[in-house]
Amino acid sequence: MRYNEKELQALSRQPAEMAAELGMRGPKKGSVLKRRLVKLVVNFLFYFRTDEAEPVGALLLERCRVIREELSAFSISFIEDPERKYHFECSSEEQCQEWMEALRRASYEFMRRSLVFYRNEIRKVTGKDPLEQFGISEEARFQLSGLQA
Amino acid sequence: MKLNERSVAHYALSDSPADHTGFLRTWGGPGTPSTPSGTGRRCWFVLKGNLLFSFESREGRAPLSLVVLEGCTVELAEAPVPEEFAFAICFDAPGVRPHLLAAEGPAAQEAWVKALSRASFGYMRLVVRELESQLQDARQSLALQRRSSWKSVASCCKPQAPNHRSAGLENGHSLSKDSSPVGLVDVAGIRSSGQGLAEWELQGPASLLGRGQSPVSPETSCFSTLHDWYGQEIVELRQCWQQRAKRSQPKCEEQDKP
Numbered sequence: 001m002r003y004n005e006k007e008l009q010a011l012s013r014q015p016a017e018m019a020a021e022l023g024m025r026g027p028k029k030g031s032v033l034k035r036r037l038v039k040l041v042v043n044f045l046f047y048f049r050t051d052e053a054e055p056v057g058a059l060l061l062e063r064c065r066v067i068r069e070e071l072s073a074f075s076i077s078f079i080e081d082p083e084r085k086y087h088f089e090c091s092s093e094e095q096c097q098e099w100m101e102a103l104r105r106a107s108y109e110f111m112r113r114s115l116v117f118y119r120n121e122i123r124k125v126t127g128k129d130p131l132e133q134f135g136i137s138e139e140a141r142f143q144l145s146g147l148q149a
Numbered sequence: 150m151k152l153n154e155r156s157v158a159h160y161a162l163s164d165s166p167a168d169h170t171g172f173l174r175t176w177g178g179p180g181t182p183s184t185p186s187g188t189g190r191r192c193w194f195v196l197k198g199n200l201l202f203s204f205e206s207r208e209g210r211a212p213l214s215l216v217v218l219e220g221c222t223v224e225l226a227e228a229p230v231p232e233e234f235a236f237a238i239c240f241d242a243p244g245v246r247p248h249l250l251a252a253e254g255p256a257a258q259e260a261w262v263k264a265l266s267r268a269s270f271g272y273m274r275l276v277v278r279e280l281e282s283q284l285q286d287a288r289q290s291l292a293l294q295r296r297s298s299w300k301s302v303a304s305c306c307k308p309q310a311p312n313h314r315s316a317g318l319e320n321g322h323s324l325s326k327d328s329s330p331v332g333l334v335d336v337a338g339i340r341s342s343g344q345g346l347a348e349w350e351l352q353g354p355a356s357l358l359g360r361g362q363s364p365v366s367p368e369t370s371c372f373s374t375l376h377d378w379y380g381q382e383i384v385e386l387r388q389c390w391q392q393r394a395k396r397s398q399p400k401c402e403e404q405d406k407p
Contacts, residue, residue: 001158002215008152043199054150058152059153059156060157060200062156063156063163078155108198109165111274112198115276115277115280118277122283122284122287125291130279130283140167140169141273
């Protein structure tokens with residue numbers, strides 16, 4: 001699959017939702033824990049060698065599962081291969097919790113579900129569609145029917 | 150740079166909702182010159198969230214390409230071949246060439262430009278935050294209406310407001326002893342009226358009641374009196390909410406519409 005690395009590099013320089021130095025271990029067997037600067041930007045998790053400006057890699061966070069592995073460690077895996085885990089070690093339970101919550105919310109699909117939920121709730125309470133004022137009520141991305149069960 | 154390509158491809162092929170799909174001609178790809186020429190290549194494009202995928206065909210089992218739609222603008226463009234309905238995805242970043250695409254007709258061109266312009270995560274986030282705050286306002290208004298409909302005067306019960314903000318609100322708002330319940334006003338319309346609140350004259354409920362008017366009294370004839378009476382309570386509450394909101398999270402009040 002072709003993609004423009006420079007596009008992703010530019011994205012990795014955008015303001016991050018969360019950024020911290022964490023221990024990271026890749027999914028391959030025998031991977032070693034390494035210190036990485038981990039940066040959450042929109043629905044991508046970038047990871048950098050601590051002294052480099054360009055990321056080593058990126059993880060698209062759609063359809064990921066974030067699981068607590070230990071008191072201060074979590075893993076990210078993806079729906080099509082849940083055993084293939086990216087491990088992250090935090091410096092505290094608190095930091096671990098913070099990251100897990102941020103990552104769970106960091107997908108476009110999560111936002112879509114939130115939006116549909118709020119739209120529906122507002123309709124129930126006020127009887128009006130809140131998106132009409134923006135003129136976007138018909139857009140595909142905001143439709144309830146687009147959601148899977 | 151590494152990317153979890155397998156997961157990305159899986160997401161592209163999954164039945165999660167596509168925000169737009171269609172055939173487009175594309176220029177650029179391995180082995181093509183840096184200046185687009187010729188008629189381009191016809192591919193099946195799928196927009197999911199802030200990701201634009203292309204496939205060889207509708208039945209393609211692996212995406213050919215991915216464009217991440219963050220930090221870009223979408224503009225109408227000139228195609229190398231005339232009479233193409235072309236547009237380009239342009240990035241601000243150095244060394245990133247615009248992606249030139251062409252739709253099959255003017256309606257498709259317009260639809261794609263619109264869909265791609267609103268594809269960013271940031272846009273979605275703005276809309277979600279806006280709706281989130283609208284829902285909170287709507288629920289608070291509803292709680293207010295319900296509270297006002299309870300009978301007691303001096304011994305008002307604490308309202309069962311739906312979220313944590315209400316605890317603070319009770320402290321911020323002191324019900325005057327004279328305040329009378331019964332909500333008859335459509336408070337849900339307040340949010341959509343914009344700066345309507347600031348224009349209301351604040352009249353103490355006591356002064357209104359002193360004139361023999363009361364929300365519950367059948368003699369209260371003037372709607373605007375009723376309106377103002379409830380309005381004062383709401384103005385005070387709204388000021389508290391806004392202060393609280395400013396403290397706890399940045400709110401985008403004045404954003405440009407996309």
